[in-house]
Amino acid sequence: MKVIYSCYWGSYLAVVAASLHLELIDVNKYNKNDILSLRLFNKISDMELGELFFIGMDDKKSEIYVMGSKNSGKILEKALKGVAEIYGFGKDSVILIDLNPYYNILLSLGILLIKRLGLIKTGMKLVLKGIAKNYDKIIKKVQCVKAEPIYEGNKQEVNR
Amino acid sequence: MRIFYYCYGSTHSSVVAASIHLGLLPVERIPNSNEIKHLPYYDKVETSEIGTPFYMGKDEFNSEIFILGMANHRKIIKKAILSFLEHSGSDPRDLLMIDTLKNVNRYSAKIRKLHFLSKQCKNEGTNDDKFNLT
Numbered sequence: 001m002k003v004i005y006s007c008y009w010g011s012y013l014a015v016v017a018a019s020l021h022l023e024l025i026d027v028n029k030y031n032k033n034d035i036l037s038l039r040l041f042n043k044i045s046d047m048e049l050g051e052l053f054f055i056g057m058d059d060k061k062s063e064i065y066v067m068g069s070k071n072s073g074k075i076l077e078k079a080l081k082g083v084a085e086i087y088g089f090g091k092d093s094v095i096l097i098d099l100n101p102y103y104n105i106l107l108s109l110g111i112l113l114i115k116r117l118g119l120i121k122t123g124m125k126l127v128l129k130g131i132a133k134n135y136d137k138i139i140k141k142v143q144c145v146k147a148e149p150i151y152e153g154n155k156q157e158v159n160r
Numbered sequence: 161m162r163i164f165y166y167c168y169g170s171t172h173s174s175v176v177a178a179s180i181h182l183g184l185l186p187v188e189r190i191p192n193s194n195e196i197k198h199l200p201y202y203d204k205v206e207t208s209e210i211g212t213p214f215y216m217g218k219d220e221f222n223s224e225i226f227i228l229g230m231a232n233h234r235k236i237i238k239k240a241i242l243s244f245l246e247h248s249g250s251d252p253r254d255l256l257m258i259d260t261l262k263n264v265n266r267y268s269a270k271i272r273k274l275h276f277l278s279k280q281c282k283n284e285g286t287n288d289d290k291f292n293l294t
Contacts, residue, residue: 002247050239052247065247067240072233078211079228079237080244086162086213086226087250094244 001062002094003145004052006076009111010068011044013099013138016131018055018066020142030135032128042114042124044068062151073098092150102138106130161223163256166238170214170229171205173260178216178225205229211237234259 003021007013015038019025025034035041040053049068056064069076077096085091110126113119131138145151163181165174179185179199186195196202201214210229217225230237238257246252 050236050243052243054247069236069240070233072236075211075231075233076237076240079241082213083241083244089248
């Protein structure tokens with residue numbers, strides 16, 4: 001199974017959520033240095049939007065990816081599930097988690113400063129504050145993903 | 161091989177292109193509006209179904225023909241599908257994705273929002289575009 005964490009740019013919320021899923025960062029305590037050291041954090045370019053980036057495999061043998069998808073989340077998930085079914089993988093072989101609802105004003109402003117004005121230092125401070133503000137919500141979302149029936153089904157399949 | 165004709169809503173230009181491909185529409189003349197209106201999925205796909213691929217048929221080379229609506233996200237969704245298949249171990253040469261909106265004039269595309277006018281205008285617009293799509 002492929003689990004795709006997706007957000008507008010792919011390299012902020014999606015990377016944090018995927019890393020929480022894989023426990024690459026502490027789920028109990030927010031640490032900005034942990035986030036800054038993530039491989040793809042602030043590293044996906046505009047040209048790479050739509051591409052899947054493999055982050056790792058979890059304990060249930062699910063492949064965890066991140067992707068920047070702008071605002072296409074709902075349509076994109078349907079398209080990927082449809083294509084997966086056509087190719088015989090089954091529509092439940094892929095889930096896409098759209099993290100755009102977890103953007104806040106600090107994150108959006110920070111990303112604007114980084115991407116459009118090149119003010120990386122100031123922008124990154126705001127981005128990290130924005131992530132810290134919604135960190136608990138992102139953790140809850142990841143926990144919900146792991147508790148989803150499709151995901152649990154994947155676990156049973158692995159155990160068989 | 162699988163061929164996806166994609167447009168905004170998978171209900172007009174992609175349906176016409178896929179139908180030309182499958183021989184459901186004539187290529188030697190412009191089809192009349194009745195022929196277009198009676199195509200499968202023509203003007204029938206709901207907004208909530210955008211993103212769902214629909215099977216149109218199999219051509220003479222045994223290729224499966226699909227239509228797909230991607231709204232305004234065609235570039236990203238196309239890339240995502242190709243990337244997904246690549247990560248799934250599928251041969252990218254087995255897939256062809258064709259943007260049919262590139263062949264549609266503005267008249268036909270913009271009129272979509274004016275639904276009360278659209279029934280007639282879309283058929284006329286599609287007629288004009290048919291030569292491009294062919």
